[in-house]
Each structure stands twice: as structure tokens, then as C-alpha cells.
Amino acid sequence: MAEKAVFHHAGCAVxxxxxxxxxxxxxxxxxxxxxxxxxxxxTRIAEAQAAGVRSVPAFVIDGNFYHINHGxxxxxxx
Amino acid sequence: MAEKAVFHHAGCAVxxxxxxxxxxxxxxxxxxxxxxxxxxxxTRIAEAQAAGVRSVPAFVIDGNFYHINHGxxxxxxx
Numbered sequence: 001m002a003e004k005a006v007f008h009h010a011g012c013a014v015x016x017x018x019x020x021x022x023x024x025x026x027x028x029x030x031x032x033x034x035x036x037x038x039x040x041x042x043t044r045i046a047e048a049q050a051a052g053v054r055s056v057p058a059f060v061i062d063g064n065f066y067h068i069n070h071g072x073x074x075x076x077x078x
Numbered sequence: 079m080a081e082k083a084v085f086h087h088a089g090c091a092v093x094x095x096x097x098x099x100x101x102x103x104x105x106x107x108x109x110x111x112x113x114x115x116x117x118x119x120x121t122r123i124a125e126a127q128a129a130g131v132r133s134v135p136a137f138v139i140d141g142n143f144y145h146i147n148h149g150x151x152x153x154x155x156x
Binding site for chain 1: 095108109
């Protein structure tokens with residue numbers, strides 16, 4: 001069964017590029033990707049933060065965070 | 079045609095995890111993934127560095143670098 005992978009972003013250039021390069025290119029056999037725009041859905045910032053996310057773009061998979069480069073700090077999205 | 083994605087790592091725990099989570103989970107329709115262990119193949123450090131890679135694990139795709147979290151600085155691998 002595909003595992004859930006949440007891709008957190010904020011629409012920034014670094015985020016859009018990472019989404020194109022990774023979020024849309026992961027094999028659906030492995031991951032069911034949920035794309036969350038934290039700038040538009042601020043209710044999910046706490047969830048990202050609880051998993052250790054400090055900046056976007058970042059994936060959360062099985063409770064672990066994976067920052068990909070650096071677009072914006074979470075603190076800038078509140 | 080699948081694009082080339084080079085995954086640079088150095089065998090560290092952060093690298094192994096990123097390899098499992100991303101390098102082996104990218105859809106082969108999109109990417110032809112080349113896994114390079116920079117600790118074992120130091121001749122390729124210059125290539126990574128030229129693309130902007132400063133630490134591993136990192137992907138290089140179409141001349142752009144994508145650091146995933148932080149395992150080790152390239153300077154520690156020489």
C-alpha cells in the first residue's frame with residue numbers, strides 16, 4: 001500500500017520547483033502525495049511544525065521531515 | 079524520455095534515509111536516477127560542487143541542486 005507523503009509549500013519559487021521535481025514525480029506505488037499550501041491553509045502549520053518542519057518546501061513522511069532546499073521559514077507564514 | 083537525476087550521498091544515516099525515501103521512489107517515467115557515493119568516488123565531488131551542492135544528501139537535476147536535510151558537508155568528504 002502506498003504510504004502518505006505530505007508536501008508542505010507556500011507557493012514560493014523554490015517550492016514550485018520542488019513540487020515539480022519531487023512531489024509530482026514520486027511513484028504512486030510508493031506514495032500517496034498530499035500537497036498542502038501552508039500560506040493558504042494556516043491550520044496545518046501546527047501539524048508541519050509538530051513533525052519538525054521549520055521551512056518550506058518540505059515533505060513529511062511517516063512522522064519524519066525532509067526539507068528540500070530553503071524557500072521560506074514557517075515563522076514567515078503565520 | 080526520463081531525465082537524469084543524480085543522487086549524491088556519503089553513506090550517512092541521513093543519506094541512507096533520503097535514498098530510501100526519494101532516490102528509490104521516484105517514478106522511472108520521470109527520472110533515470112544515478113546514485114553516487116561521494117565518499118567512495120571522490121572524483122565526482124567536483125561535479126557535485128559545480129552544480130552548487132554543498133552537502134549530502136543532494137540531488138542534481140538539470141544543473142540544479144536539491145539538498146535534502148543535512149547529512150555531511152562536502153568539505154568533510156575530501
